[in-house]
Amino acid sequence: MPISRDDFVNYISQKICNNEFSVFFGAGLSTPLGIPTWKSLLEPLAQRLHLDIEKQHDYFALSQYYENMYGKPDLRKYIGNSLFSFKTENDVLEKILKLNLRTIWTTNFDTSIERILQKNFIRHQVINSDRCLANITSSDATIVYKLNGDCNDLEHIVITTEDWETYEETHPTMMTFLKKELVSNTFLFYGYSFQDNLIKSTLSSIKRFVGDLCNTHFSIQERKDDPEFEYKIFDLEQRYHVKTLLVNSYSDVSGIFDDIFERVQANNVFISGRLGDIAPEIENDACNLCRQLSVGLLDAGYNICTGMGRKIGYFVAGPSIQHLLENGYQHIERRLLIRPFDDTMSEKKRTAYREKLIGDNRVAIFIYGHSSYNGRSKGVWEEYQIAKKLGKVILPIGATGFESRLIWQDVKAHLTSYPYLETSIEDLLTECNAQKITTLVLKLLKLTTF
Structure with missing residues (x-):
């Protein structure tokens, strides 16, 4: 039975948040980039063999026939010359990449995935054979596993029946890696x-080893009015534990990943703030508030991101790290993102950096925002403007003063744009107790939850 869109979005979002999600791309991903489908790729070869491509359903066999007649070099040169495209626009792939996946699996030979990763400045490593597996690093680079090889290494691509029949002999370690991830993660095909x-x-x-305890995986398929297609979907679920999300058109997929991205961001909170040289009592209050707020957010299941604004960044990061370690978290980065600015950044780069930081969070909390120069923090104000532009949930703690009070004033002046603050806007200005501010923030966050 096909899965509903809402159930699909909820399930996939949860798996992504738990770091238990992988994607597997087939040829349909590359088609919008001008890369031919299997059928169109092999049609000239079928013609040369005097075969009707419409009657060919085993493309590995068709490639094998061609290689038998004209030789391995001729086949592979043709494949290499046919998989070239300058296009780097693929809306679905770019939205999937925003999910910060650790691994991508594909049977595609072409370099579309790598080029789009590069375009988006995402570090990546390509693994296209067993011998490459020894080069995998423990860095944060996205690993692209190309199961059928790469068009830059035509000699070793998997394209014929013989290549497929000997696959487990020629790629034993790659298969082990794939099986391990299929056991540990949920895949989307x-x-x-x-x-x-x-x-x-x-x-x-x-399934022969783990039985019905194996993971449930998912596929997105375009709806077809064809009984055989329905049997195929049913078979995938019954025998292989692959549930299918049916879409009327593949153009619907982009919106589905917008929904997933929103759900994944739902618990991500950006804390904006800064303190220059200031009276010790104000600094102590700020330290206490940051501690209470950070621990409260983490205990409630939220993830924190900080750009390490002067003093405030340390007041947030220090207690957060200590609290997470005391509670047994080994992967701190999953709950706390520390993203300090480079002092040598140009204004343009600073703005782009802020847009990236805030864009990855659903909520932006503003506290203090003080500069020793004139009392105001231009950076905190810019972060507020970016959060507004991106439609984030905005919580200005006006009681902390400085830039945050100016942000609070601006929010109050446009309160109809922030309905979740209508009954609490004055409390954000008058409440000075750190624990009560934290309780208020958590209450407001619940009001904005999906």
Whole structure:
């Protein structure tokens, strides 16, 4: 039975938040970039063999026939010359990449995924054979596993029946890595038709060992009025634990990933603030508030991001790290993102950096915002403007004064744009107790939850 859109979004979002999600891309991902489908790629070869491409359903066999007749070099040169595209616009892929995935799996030979990763300044590492696996680093680079090889190494691409029949002998370690991730993570198959047996045979072998305890995976398919297609979808779920989300058109997928991104961001909170040289009692109050607020947010299940504004960044990061360690968290980065600014950044780069930081969070909290120069913090004000432009949930703690009070005044002047603050806006100005401010913030966050 196909899964509903809402259930799909909720389930995938939860898996992403738990770092238990992987994507698998088939040829359908590259088609919008001008890369041919399997059928159109091999049609000239079928013509040369005097075969009707419409009657060919095993493309590995078709490639094998061509190689038998004209040789391996001729086949692979043709493949290499046919998989070239200058396009780097793929809306769905770019939205998926915003989810900061650790791994991407694909059967595609072309370099579309790598080029879009590069365009978006995402560090990545390509693994296209067993011998490359030894080069995997423990850095934060996204790893792209190319199961059928790479068009930059045509000799080793998997394109014929013989290549497929010897796959487990030529790629044993790659298969081990794939099986491990299929056991530990939930996969989303996109642009993948399941016409080859690579994934189905792998899932079947896993099921033989773990039975019905194996993971549930997902596929996105365009709806078809075809009984055979319905049987195929049913078979994927019954025998391989792959549920399918049916869409009327692949153009709907972009909006689905917008929804997923919003859900993944739901618990992400950006804390903006700064303190220059100031009276010790104000600094002590700020330290206490940051401690109470940070611990309160973490205990409530929220994740914190800080740009390490002067003093405020340390007041947020220090207690957060200590609290997480005391509660057994080994991967601090999953709950606390510390993103300090480079002092040599140009204004343009600072703005872009702020947009990236705030863009990855659903909520922006503003506290203090003081500069020793004139009492105001231009950076905190800019972060407020960015949060407004991006439609974030904005919580100005006006009671802390300085730039945050000016932000509070601006929010109050446009209160109809912030309905979740209508009954609490005055409390954000008058409440000075750190614990009560934290309780108020958590209450307001619940009001804005999906």
